[in-house]
Amino acid sequence: MVAAGGASGLLAAALLSEGLGVNVLLWALVGAIAAGLAAHATGRRVRLWTVVWTVAALTLLLVPALIEASWPVVLALLAAAGAGSIALHGGKRWPGVVLGALGMWSHLIPGLAWSVLALRNRQYPARDRVVSVVKAVAVSLALLLVFGALFASADAAVAELLGDLMPSIDADDVPMRLLLFAVGLLVALAAAHTAAGPRRFDRFPVKPGRERGRLEWALPLTALNLLFGAFVAVQAAVFVGGYESVMRKPGVLPAEYARQGFWQLLIVTLLVLVVLGLARRWAPRSTAGDRLMAKSLLSLLCTLTLVVVASALYRMHRYVDNFGLTRLRISVAAVEIWLGVVLVLVLVGGLVATARWLPRAVVLSAAAATAVFGLISPDALIAEQNVHRFEQSGRIDVGYLRDLSADAVPALDRLPEDQRTCALQKIASDLDAEHLPWYATSLAEARAREILRDRPVPLTGRSSCLRVGVRTDRLYGEYDY
Incomplete structure (x- = not known):
């Protein structure tokens, strides 16, 4: 594991100082090998979700190799780090997948200390030969440098050949390469330390919310569903009557209608997800009737909110047709699409008997959305x-x-x-x-x-x-x- 960490540091120093491209993927693969060796040494088994998160992280690292724009590349790198951290930690519940995405960074210093301790306690059966090998390598390098310099000065063709073979290192690049070596080494050792002894964030206790009475819980949701239903009815009338007929009304500006409407509906979608989380936590669940009522009202709210998502995206489409596509517009449209996917997952999770897969599916959908966003080249x-x-x-x-x-x-x-x-x-x-x-x-x-x-x-x-x-x-x- 320590050797793999050293190789990761050397790759980071040699490659990442030049740029990203495929370099970051190669560097991550070496770090993944270090983590895999550490996990194997501690007897951890490879599980399906570990493979899924690993594939997601590596897919995200394809983005720098394919596109040039820095803003989706940065998003992809951050998402890849989160997916890789979850792959190392594991996790099924919300604490596991949310905290697991950040958990690897708490292993940076412990990973370094762990590697130093492992080297100190390691028994080398050929310890006496190490000094001999070091001396032989040093003498060989000295001979090659002396005689190589003489041959290079004697023949221009030899000088050109040796110049191509020798790596060129600018003195100004040395501090950056040393920094990248340290970063590569620390990250690889942190990954190995995490794989060997992951923190079990799933064990964090989360107390269930106190059940509310039917009237106290259902009345606000019913009123909200009625409001959403009225909005959907208005949108249906607009679609049937034609978007242009609304635009012809006095005081209605197409740009303001499309732009402001989109932002407001985006905020509506975000707030609905918060409402769904709180309502699910406080929903009455003592009897079968309570559970059926909770599923019905929450599913209806999810369905109506999906119409809101469609309306917001349609407004953005009309706005882009009139004023062109920009980075901000494509970014917020992508976020709205992802929120729609989350609503579908929540809707399905509320209808099935068990939804233990929901936290992992939501976080994985975020990683997949980031990968798709980068790979389509915004x-x-x-x-x-x-x-x-x-x-x-x-x-x-x-x-x-x-x-x-x-x-x-x-x-x-x-x-x-x-x-x-x-x-x-x-x-x-x-x-x-x-x-x-x-x-x-x-x-x-x-x-x-x-x-x-x-x-x-x-x-x-x-x-x-x-x-x-x-x-x-x-x-x-x-x-x-």
Whole structure:
């Protein structure tokens, strides 16, 4: 386990200093091996949910290898860390899956101390040979350095060959590489320590809520269901009568109706989940009639809230059609979709006889949603939608599209020449400023470089942006934006 931890530290120092790409996945695999060895040594068995959480974490780590945008990559890395921590800890109940997602970080210092103690107490049958091996390696390195330097000075071809074989390390990179080595080592040892002795957060006592009387519990939920039912009826009337008929009424602005309506309905969805949790905790459950009433009212509220989710997403769809897709809009729409999935899981959990799977399913759905969000490449989707909208209506915000990542290059490449040059100029400049090895870059960046190599854009100049009406002060830093 200690050797695997050292290998994890070396990989972190050698690879992660260059960038992410596939590096973070390779580094995580070595850490997973260390954890697996520690778990095997303590007799832990591999369970189905352990495999599920591990696969989820590794899938999330594919995101940096495929896309370039930093914001979904950061979300994927955080979700991968949480899924990996749950895989190590296990957990079935809410305390287990919620606290388990953060539990591995409490093993950082104990993991280091555990490894030092393991090395100190280890019995080496060939201890006397260790010194001989170290001396032999030191002498070999000294001979190679001396004679290699002489051969390199004697022949240019040999010098070039040896230069390619020798790793190049910039002195300025040494502190960062040392830091990454320490981080890689500590994380791998923490994972191994967690696998060997996980904290059982499921054992945290959670007292059941005190049952409320039928009237005290059911009346507020019935009133809430009636209010939601009225909202659903209004939405049905809008769909039947046509969205445009509502927009033609005096004082109704399409943008305000769609934008504000979405945010309010998003908050409604979040509050309903809180209400469902509290109502389930205090629901009367002494008799079969009480349990049937609780299931009926809560299931009805879930069903009506799903209509609210659909209404919110439809409003966002209309708003995007009129004003284009942005990072904020696609993010909150993704959150609303995930909340709808959670409502479906809660609804199914309330109808079946037992729902012990519900906590793990909800947290796993969050990890899956994060993975899907990253793998669909949000920046590419934003660029694609805006370019399609431009092809249909002739309207586009090139100034906003300039700030997207290299993921957007394939879609932006379809724009007319001036719009294309203005939209790709900043992205091309950023790509030209950094030259990373293939294993530290994403597939999206490689594809963008290929497109820009075949059809280059000028890295400087304002003429193209001025011709398409993009303000130069917005582009060149005179104002913050």
